[in-house]
Amino acid sequence: QSALTQPPSASGSPGQSVTISCTGTSSDVGSYNYVSWYQQHPGKAPRLMIYEVNKRPSGVPDRFSGSKSGNTASLTVSGLQAEDEADYYCSSYAASRVFGGGTKLTVL
């Protein structure tokens, strides 16, 4: 088991697309389709945005999409909007620390 690795920061201009990666191992991300993504605004509770790699809960805009290739999962935000600026965390079943370290997304 090991921790999930995310880039500490990402950025994009309004209307652009940005992709955040989440790298695990063959024992967690690579073995299970149980990768989730969470959005967290300052001072707020996290919000589930993607589960089971690419499924969106009700109410999550379809601008948010998830994918996985090998041991790396990705969250793509298309058509960036100002309100997308937040911290994003991935998680995976069987990952030693469950959550990645988080990525701060800045909308320029």
Place this chain on the structure above:
Amino acid sequence: DVQLVESGGGLVQPGGSLRLSCAASGFTFSNYWMSWVRQAPGKGLEWVANIKEDGSDKYYVDSVKGRFTISRDNAKNSLYLQMNSLRAEDTAVYYCAKDLGYLAFDIWGQGTMVAVSS
């Protein structure tokens, strides 16, 4: 509305104890695993513990094993976290979260702050 509401946080001295509660509503509480997740000031999310639907299985992050105990009362739709021998590094906002069963969390409470300091 589906809702989780935590309570019980506060300021406690090192070595002290605290019991957190989480009241669930709007869903069949007894059908779901539940978890506690914490976030130290300015830091990322850390899963702390989870408990099976009927309370028969419980798991903890290594750093709290032997000090924290997760429990639930399905008749009261409530989740608990008993925290003993608290340390400064336990200072965090503690969230309860509804678990989809594979450490994915679809419903979160608003969080309760625990500060461990002398």
